Amino acid sequence: MSGPNTSFDPKQVAVLSAEAVATMVTAALLATSAAPDLGALKAVRLAHAGDRSPLAVANRDIGALPPAAKAEVGKRVGEARGVVTAALDARQEELERARDEFALAEEFVDVTLPTVRNPLGARHPLTTVMERICDVFIAMGYDIAEGPEAEAEWINFDALNVPPDHPARTMQDTFYVTSPESGVVLRTQTSPIQIRAMLDRPLPIYVVAPGRVYRTDELDATHTPVFHQVEGLAVDEGLTMGDLKGTLDHFAQEMFGPGIVTRLRPSYFPFTEPSAELDVQCFVCRGASVDKPERPCRSCGNQGWIEWGGCGMVNPRVLRAVGIDSSKYRGFAFGMGIERTLMFRNGVTDMRDMVEGDARFSLAFGLDS
Amino acid sequence: MRAPVSWLRELVDIPVDQSGRDIAARLIRVGLEVETVETVGGGVTGALYLGKVLQIEELTEFKKPIRWCQVDVGTPGGGIHGIICGAQNFVVGDIVVVALPGTVLPGGFEITSRETYGHISDGMICSERELALSEEHDGIMVLPTGTAGADAGPIIGVGEEVLDIAVTPDRGYALSLRGIARELAISYGLPFRDPGLSVADLLAPGADAAPAQCGSDDFEACALFTLRTIVGFNPKAASPQWMKQRLTAAGMRPVSLAVDVTNYVMHELGQPLHAFDLDKLSGPVRAGWAEPGSILETLDHVTRELGPDDLVILDNDGIVGLAGTMGGLDSEIDDDTTSIALEAAHFAANVVARMSRRHKLSSEASRRFERGVDRTLAPYASARAAALLIEYGGGHYVGMTAVEAPYEPMVISMPSREPAAVAGMPIEADVVVGLLEAVGCQVLSIDNQLEVAAPPWRSDLTDPADLVEEVVRLVGYDLLPSTLPVAAAGHGLSKSQRLKRLIGLTLAARGSVEVLNYPFVGADELADLQLAVGDIRRSRVRLANPLSDQQPYLRASLLPGLLATVRRNAGRGLNDLSIFEVGAVFQGECDQPPPRPSVLMRPSADEWAALNALLPSQPVHLGVVLAGERELASWWGPAQSQGFADAIQLAQVVADVIGTEITIGQGHDEVFHPGRCAGIECAGQSVGVAGELHPRVIQAWSLPARSSALELDLDALIAAAPDLRSAPVVSSHPVAKEDLAVVVPDSVTAAAVLQALGSGAGELLESIRLFDIYRGPQVPAGCYSMAVALRFRAPDRTLTAEETARARQGAINRAAADCGAVIRGA
Structure with a gap:
């Protein structure tokens, strides 16, 4: 290394002239921009910004200059090195980006390939309809009650005001467990859950009870010996048939759409008095197809109404059988078939589809109905 | 119950413009469910004429006798027509029903003029079946009288509208024209002519003969028994055409005058009647209980064994009928009967219902008695019947004998505002009284409390609630307001309900499909499951009346139903499948004598417990069956079969979803592969089983090879x-x-090693994961190597190398002590 200059010798330091530095910079920039890849750029960086590059040598030679010249030349060389380094860095980034993009481009795939390796399963639509019904009533403050499918005959019939020789027992064809005298039946309706709810729960009572029920019908397109119902029961002070009607109207709207109403027709059930058949307005034609054969409605058969279930005010005899004071409390109850609901709500045309367990049937509904 | 409209119009002056459908709508509104409105001969279009047979030429050259007839159908029908006819039951001069060319008969059969049997047949002489009036096809219709050329339709009942009404069990009175017409009168606001209150005129009995005597041994069961005697009856007398038509329209086959009259009056008034051949009876006739071991052959030619619960009709020689149900064959009216004993009685509803059920015998009479017949109607009905018998069959009225218990109407006390309070809308007291009187009640008002005497034909009216229904239904359910009660604050789904939903959603989201199988199983299916004697899944709960004798049991396991469903799906081409079911199974026995608590009060705690003790245990189970491939072969790689590990994993997933800790151990179960079955325990109790099904089970059920299954007691897990x-x-x-x-x-087992390593590692252990299993030359024979990743972490500090090493050594030491584990490479 050269020692400090004690005298200024312009010849000795020609390489530090402005022209010379500019030439070095030009050469470096040219080489930088010409570097085709990162390997070449590495060589360029060594040649033009490395320890032995002309600018590095020039920088070292500054030390030999007289003090008066050091500042000016130092500034010139410093700026030159800055320009070259910046150009090298920019080119470096540019080449790295190009390399990365190339690599990513190499990883191109067809994203429209099928991706479902593990397809979704399904819940049975009867289950999801029952859950939907439960949710509607939970939102109204009701609880969900349950009871056993093999049920005491006394609870399924006697306590519901169907005494042993009552013709109503032959209305429903009952499966008896073990023997006709065993006192155990497969429940013919969800109504025994009313009895359990009234014996188990404090007043007032607001419950719905979905469940499986049994009648001795052979399976065909419209009958099944095993089916599902949902039962509703409210026991409170001052309940009226208007309250029953309003509750059913709200329920119908939640299930079938805004504005749908219900219709009650007088009927008979041993456990309600007064009793009514419950019709729901056809949610497809809303009655517009009635008496218009030119406008067939498959949903209601041009009736405008669809039979949905039964309902009424809890018979005071039923309240008495569970020890509820009918001079203080009144109740209303209703029940409807879930299969039937699914048939007209979702367009199921054959009961057998709901019982055979063909996976394609449930899969069409997915996780909701 | 079929009600011809013309019959109803005899009892109520329904406006003439009201069609059968209009009338049906009125009845439906008040609670009589009219199922159909049919038109008699509704398939006939075009004219039907009465024709007079002028001439018959027998054509004998054919295989069967054929007649070439000349029939006068009068000026409206175009005079005399030549018609070919195959029937033989008419003679020259008879009045017949003729369909001329152009008329279309039911079934779209158009009459044309055509050549047949060598003649041009220019029309058709009709039978009842050809006009869809009845099934009668023994010959053509021959009318007793008529004018050739008259419109035959109204005369033979074509065009009559008939309402078919499904009568609910409480409304026995509606099993009569009388009852239906009363509802109709109220509904139209018109007067009702009650045929049950008019006593037919019967000639005073002659003094030369005494009426047959009657009695009742038990006034609880038979409160009223009447017997009218008629002698000199012409057994050959025919029923009038109008009566036959009405009976046919009402769905009853005309038989003979005596039978037709009793049916006609029963249909009109609702009182069952029975006509005995008096000459076949011996001594007084009475209602009484059968001796044990007695036998009666009823009119349906069934010989029935009777017992002390059977109320029967007896004479001196024994039993002649089942009371209110069916008469005996030996005392039946026949073609030679000239003396008739006409029984009209009132039998208790529960007595007849029991007999009807016990003998599986439902008759027109028993249907009415078990729903309640007018308590006072018998003598009126029998007078009406006797008058008709004498009018059309001749004979001489001898008189009536009767026994009757005192009758007190049911009196119900009800506040006059009760109907309004229950309905939730204003109903004035005078409206309440008016409507109750319209249905036949007598109403005494004491201030605001009504004392209401129910009419004798409304045995269903016993409680205030019954009166409320009468009032509100007649005011109209369509006028009810729509109000929403405010329920008490609820609790949302219970824990069990919530967790069951989560499980269902999880399984479905993981690709399983929910099914809901019937719970019926058969012995063959249980045998195909290879269940050992005593296995709790061997169903012991049996139905007394199964739909199929092949499946008389209730499932004690979800597997039979699931396996059958997998097989059905596979049969339909769905071989790669995961299905699940959440449902009750039935375990234990039903062998306790059933208690029958009173329904007049809340059952006692003991009674309630006894009722519940009757029932089999009914836990809710989860069952899953996996068959075929979980992941199909595709661009991502080869197919992945689902096997035992998937079934066991689902058990773990279900437990994790609901937060229950389970342990999985090597299991032993006849249904499963002996080496690929996991027993699942929760708090030391078995809660299920999972793994690959036994090859013999797979073969017996024709399932895809290597199908796997899982069954869990969901109630226990939850x-x-x-x-x-x-x-x-x-x-x-x-x-x-x-x-x-x-x-x-x-x-x-791996579980034992992991358990030992985990517990030996101490509380610094955060997780332990098996990442490889090795068997081969690098380890001794009869051994395998488990590679495990341990993660340690302290809650409050960075662990030192010494602490980590100590914990690691603790794990190794415990595994060595508990499982004989040797650190590999040591």
Whole structure:
């Protein structure tokens, strides 16, 4: 290394002239921009910004200059090195980006390939309809009650005001467990859950009870010996048939759409008095197809109404059988078939589809109905 | 119950413009469910004429006798027509029903003029069946009188509208024209002519003969028994055409005058009647209980064994009928009967219902008695019947004998505002009284409290609620307001309901499809499951009246139904399948004598417990069956079969979803592959089983090879689920990872090794994960190597190398002690 200059010798330091530095910079920039890849750029960086590059040598030679010249030349060389380094860095980034993009481009795939390796399963639509019904009533403050499918005959019939020789027992064809005298039946309706709810729960009572029920019908397109119902029961002070009607109207709207109403027709059930058949307005034609054969409605058969279930005010005899004071409390109850609901709500045309367990049937509904 | 409209119009002056459908709508509104409105001969279009047979030429050259007839159908029908006819039951001069060319008969059969049997047949002489009036086809219709050329339709009942009404069990009175017409009168606001209150004029009995005597042994069961005697009856007398038509329209086959009259009056008034051949009876006739071991052959030619619960009609020689149900064959009216004993009685509803059920015998009479017949109607009805018998069959009225218990109407006390309070809308007291009187009640008002005497034909009216229904239904349910009660604050879904939903959603989201199988199983299916004697899944709950004798049991396991469903799906080409079911199974016995608590009060705690003790145990189970491939072959790689591990994993997933801790151990179960079955325990109790099905089960059920299954007691799992879950301490200090491999004998399960390593590692252990299993030359024979990743972390500090090493050694030491594990490479 050269020692400090004690005298200024312009010849000795020609390489530090402005022209010379500019030439070095030009050469470096040219080489930088010409570097085709990162390997070449590495060589360029060594040649033009490395320890032995002309600018590095020039920088070292500054030390030999007289003090008066050091500042000016130092500034010139410093700026030159800055320009070259910046150009090298920019080119470096540019080449790295190009390399990365190339690599990513190499990883191109067809994203429209099928991706479902593990397809979704399904819940049975009867289950999801029952859950939907439960949710509607939970939102109204009701609880969900349950009871056993093999049920005491006394609870399924006697306590519901169907005494042993009552013709109503032959209305429903009952499966008896073990023997006709065993006192155990497969429940013919969800109504025994009313009895359990009234014996188990404090007043007032607001419950719905979905469940499986049994009648001795052979399976065909419209009958099944095993089916599902949902039962509703409210026991409170001052309940009226208007309250029953309003509750059913709200329920119908939640299930079938805004504005749908219900219709009650007088009927008979041993456990309600007064009793009514419950019709729901056809949610497809809303009655517009009635008496218009030119406008067939498959949903209601041009009736405008669809039979949905039964309902009424809890018979005071039923309240008495569970020890509820009918001079203080009144109740209303209703029940409807879930299969039937699914048939007209979702367009199921054959009961057998709901019982055979063909996976394609449930899969069409997915996780909701 | 079929009600011809013309019959109803005899009792109520329904406006002439009201069609059968209009009338039906009125009845439906008040609660009589009219199922159909039919038109008699509704398939006939075009004219039908009465024709007079002028000439018959027998054509004998054909295989069967054929007649070439000249029939005068009068000026309206175009005079005399030549018609070919195959029937033989008419003679020259008879009045017949003729369809001329152009008329279309039911079934779209158009009459044309055509050549047949060598003549041009220019029309058709009709039978009842050809006009869809009845099934009668023994010959053509021959009318007793008529004018050739008259419109035959109204005369033979074509065009009559008939309402078919499904009568609910409480409304016995509606099993009569009388009852239906009363409802109709109220509904139209018109007067009702009650045929049950008019006494037919019967000539005074002659003094030369005494009426047959009658009696009742038990006035509880038979409160009223009447017997009218008629002698000199012409057994050959025919029923009038109008009566036959009405009976046919009402769905009853005309038989003979005596039978037709009793049916006609029963249909009109609702009182069953029975006509005995008096000459076949011996001595007084009475209602009484059958001796044990008695026998009666009823009119349906069935010989029935009777017992002391059977109320029967007796004479001196024995039993002549089942009271209110069916008469005996030996005392039946026949073609030679000239003396008739006409029984009209009132039998208790529950007595007849029991007999009808016991003998599986439902008759027109029993249907009415078990629903309640007018308590006072018998003598009126029998007078009406006797008058008709004498009018059309001649004979001489001898008189009536009767026995009757005192009758007191049911009196019900009800506040006059009760109907309004129950309905939730104003109903004035005078409206309440008016409507109750319209249905036949007598109403005494004491201030605001009504004392209401129910009419004798309304045995269903016993409680205030019954009166409320009468009032509100007649006011109209369509006028009810729509109000929403405010329910008490609810609780949302219960824990069990919530967790069951979560499980269903999880399984479905993981690709399983929910099914809902019938719970019926058969012995063959249980045998195909290879269940050992005494296995709890061997159903012991049996139905007394199964739909199929092949499946008389209730399932004690979900597997039979699921396996059958997998097989059905496979049969339809769905071989790669995961299905699940959540449902009750039935375990235990039903062998306790059933208690029958009073329904007049709340059952006692003991009674309630006894009722519930009758029932079999009915836990809710989860069952899953996996068949075929979980992941199909595609661009991502080869297919992945689902097997035992998938079934066991689902058990773990279900437990994790609800937060219940389970342990999985080697299991032994006849249904499953002996080496690929996991027993699942929760708190030391078995809660299920999972694994690959036994090859013999797979073969017996024709399932896809290597099908796997899982069955869990969901109630038990959910009961063990935490009510709330505690938050963990999440440490932010660094983790220390240690991998190690141990060699253990084949007899030691992986679970045991992991358990030992985990407990030996101490509380610094955060997680332990098996990442490889090795069997081969690198480890001793009869052993395998498990490679395990351990992660250690402290809640409050960075672990030192010494601490980590100590914990690692603790794990190794415990595994060595408990499982004979040797650290690999040591």
